[in-house]
Amino acid sequence: MLELTRITAGYDRRAPVVRDVFLSVGYGEAVGLLGPSGCGKSTLAKVAALLHRPDAGTMTLDGTVVRGWRHRAPQEQRTAVGVVFQQPRLSADPRLSLRELIAQPLRSTGRRREVPARVAELAPLVGLSEELLERRPHAVSDGQLQRACLARALVLRPGLLICDEMTAMLDASTTAALVAVVETYRAESGAALLAVGHDRVLLERWCDRTVRWGERSVERVPVG
Amino acid sequence: MTADRETPVTPVLDVRDLSVRFRMRGGRDIAAVTDARFSVAPGECLALVGESGCGKSVLASALLGLLPANAETTGSAVLGGDTDLLTAGERTLARTVRGRRIGLVPQSPAAHLTPVRTVRAQLEETLRELTGVRGAAAVRDAAGEAAARASFPADHLDRYPHELSGGLAQRAATALALIGDAPLLLADEPTTGLDRDLVERTVDELRRHTDEGRALLIITHDLAAAERIADRVAVMYAGRIVEIAGSRPFFGAPGPRHPYAKGLLDALPERDFAPIPGMPPELGALPDGCAFAARCTRADARCTDERPAFEDALACHHGLTGRAHSLTKAAADA
Ligand SMILES: Nc1ncnc2c1ncn2[C@@H]1O[C@H](COP(=O)(O)OP(=O)(O)O)[C@@H](O)[C@H]1O
Ligand code: SF4
Ligand SMILES: [Mg+2]
Numbered sequence: 001m002l003e004l005t006r007i008t009a010g011y012d013r014r015a016p017v018v019r020d021v022f023l024s025v026g027y028g029e030a031v032g033l034l035g036p037s038g039c040g041k042s043t044l045a046k047v048a049a050l051l052h053r054p055d056a057g058t059m060t061l062d063g064t065v066v067r068g069w070r071h072r073a074p075q076e077q078r079t080a081v082g083v084v085f086q087q088p089r090l091s092a093d094p095r096l097s098l099r100e101l102i103a104q105p106l107r108s109t110g111r112r113r114e115v116p117a118r119v120a121e122l123a124p125l126v127g128l129s130e131e132l133l134e135r136r137p138h139a140v141s142d143g144q145l146q147r148a149c150l151a152r153a154l155v156l157r158p159g160l161l162i163c164d165e166m167t168a169m170l171d172a173s174t175t176a177a178l179v180a181v182v183e184t185y186r187a188e189s190g191a192a193l194l195a196v197g198h199d200r201v202l203l204e205r206w207c208d209r210t211v212r213w214g215e216r217s218v219e220r221v222p223v224g
Numbered sequence: 225m226t227a228d229r230e231t232p233v234t235p236v237l238d239v240r241d242l243s244v245r246f247r248m249r250g251g252r253d254i255a256a257v258t259d260a261r262f263s264v265a266p267g268e269c270l271a272l273v274g275e276s277g278c279g280k281s282v283l284a285s286a287l288l289g290l291l292p293a294n295a296e297t298t299g300s301a302v303l304g305g306d307t308d309l310l311t312a313g314e315r316t317l318a319r320t321v322r323g324r325r326i327g328l329v330p331q332s333p334a335a336h337l338t339p340v341r342t343v344r345a346q347l348e349e350t351l352r353e354l355t356g357v358r359g360a361a362a363v364r365d366a367a368g369e370a371a372a373r374a375s376f377p378a379d380h381l382d383r384y385p386h387e388l389s390g391g392l393a394q395r396a397a398t399a400l401a402l403i404g405d406a407p408l409l410l411a412d413e414p415t416t417g418l419d420r421d422l423v424e425r426t427v428d429e430l431r432r433h434t435d436e437g438r439a440l441l442i443i444t445h446d447l448a449a450a451e452r453i454a455d456r457v458a459v460m461y462a463g464r465i466v467e468i469a470g471s472r473p474f475f476g477a478p479g480p481r482h483p484y485a486k487g488l489l490d491a492l493p494e495r496d497f498a499p500i501p502g503m504p505p506e507l508g509a510l511p512d513g514c515a516f517a518a519r520c521t522r523a524d525a526r527c528t529d530e531r532p533a534f535e536d537a538l539a540c541h542h543g544l545t546g547r548a549h550s551l552t553k554a555a556a557d558a
Pocket of ligand 2: 483514517518520521527541
């Protein structure tokens with residue numbers, strides 16, 4: 001599903017934070033990428049999510065080589081990937097209700113008519129009531145907002161889901177609940193998963209295999 | 225109460241029936257904290273755990289006198305046997321309590337440190353403000369000592385906050401919190417966003433400061449961090465403390481007595497990894513009976529009718545007893 005080959009990326013060409021990294025995620029596979037904070041995991045996750053253009057290397061998504069990132073990415077590639085980040089407050093427009101937030105990707109791809117049905121399908125899956133759907137981000141907890149962000153990532157039925165420290169700010173029960181939502185979606189859709197994080201116990205329990213951030217590249221390690 | 229029998233010395237902090245209400249427009253109140261009762265002794269660490277939005281940070285703000293104007297508090301929170309933090313007034317809190325009698329280890333050290341000043345400059349300023357140390361050379365020496373106490377490396381003192389890793393920023397913030405030599409340390413989510421190694425180092429350092437005779441109230445949603453550092457654990461749910469227990473029996477055998485606490489532990493990836501169904505109730509619309517009843521497998525008519533009182537360190541009509549968790553843990557490991 002996802003193939004990253006010799007990816008180098010960062011914010012300053014002279015000092016890339018990701019250097020020569022290999023990573024692959026098979027169809028339907030769940031891969032955990034483990035590494036300490038600040039090592040460049042999130043930058044790699046953004047490359048894979050088509051949100052950050054790498055300086056060098058090749059990325060293949062569902063068999064097609066990626067030629068453009070961000071607004072240059074073709075729509076069918078952009079919509080094939082769903083992303084959830086660590087801090088829901090930084091990735092949620094504070095002016096939107098949770099319902100509008102979840103529907104955002106449908107609207108921006110001209111599929112407005114699907115909104116009511118898809119939101120009605122997703123809200124119970126992530127555990128959001130009608131009343132919560134009408135609230136704005138400031139009026140809900142981090143856990144509730146993250147549930148909405150996960151629903152937003154699933155709204156276009158992506159074939160690849162990328163979760164970058166999705167549960168790092170959440171309590172044990174909310175963590176288990178969100179992971180269960182992702183796994184329910186994957187079981188029903190066959191989607192692949194790249195889960196990025198620093199919690200070894202969590203990623204080993206969640207994923208088919210975990211890879212550890214290495215010195216130069218991501219090395220394969222067996223599931224614990 | 226068992227919880228109190230374990231702390232025979234005068235507690236550094238003694239909280240009695242502390243409640244915080246936010247008065248909202250339209251007359252609907254938010255019961256952010258209700259009837260919290262606990263104490264912390266010198267040399268002791270109490271971890272306050274619970275999911276996000278359950279009222280932990282509001283409780284901390286109440287102790288520091290940092291609640292917004294629409295908040296109303298009742299009950300008492302006596303510091304060092306003589307000062308009720310809830311009635312002391314802003315002047316007293318600002319001049320004699322915050323920094324001096326309560327050291328605050330912040331949630332986000334990056335946000336707490338002043339971005340345009342070096343760590344050394346911030347330590348020196350706080351030293352001048354909170355201690356009698358005077359004279360450039362003496363202040364400089366004291367800043368070095370303050371950094372060393374929190375294991376902040378001397379060769380990084382002239383760096384700006386953005387030049388520090390998350391772990392070093394946390395130590396710089398801890399060094400600042402320790403300067404006033406406050407008998408009570410209050411740490412609200414001090415390890416959020418840090419990776420496991422750093423979480424462990426941070427809590428181990430906080431434990432060391434506790435072992436020197438301070439009392440530590442640590443607020444966290446990280447159960448592993450709580451297990452590592454705490455002598456006792458207080459579990460908060462929907463604004464109430466529902467259980468206080470010794471850390472060892474709580475995390476080990478026989479395990480928690482409150483069904484919510486048991487659910488929270490069982491949700492850990494090293495245990496059952498199973499979420500508690502549903503979500504906590506809104507603090508603006510709490511049910512009459514037990515706030516956990518809608519999610520509790522043991523709930524009966526009494527639970528929905530009658531709110532369980534916090535007695536013998538537990539607020540539950542049908543508390544669990546003698547339930548060992550080693551079985552589920554072994555199953556998870558297998
Ligand atoms: N200024 C405020 N006005 C109204 N409600 C508030 C205010 N501050 C916090 N709350 C509410 O109080 C409750 C407890 O919040 P908080 O103490 O931050 O939770 P925690 O720290 O346990 O995550 C939440 O429902 C929150 O929305
Ligand atoms: S009082 Fe009843 S509903 Fe509440 S936690 Fe105990 S058993 Fe469950
Ligand atoms: Mg908080």
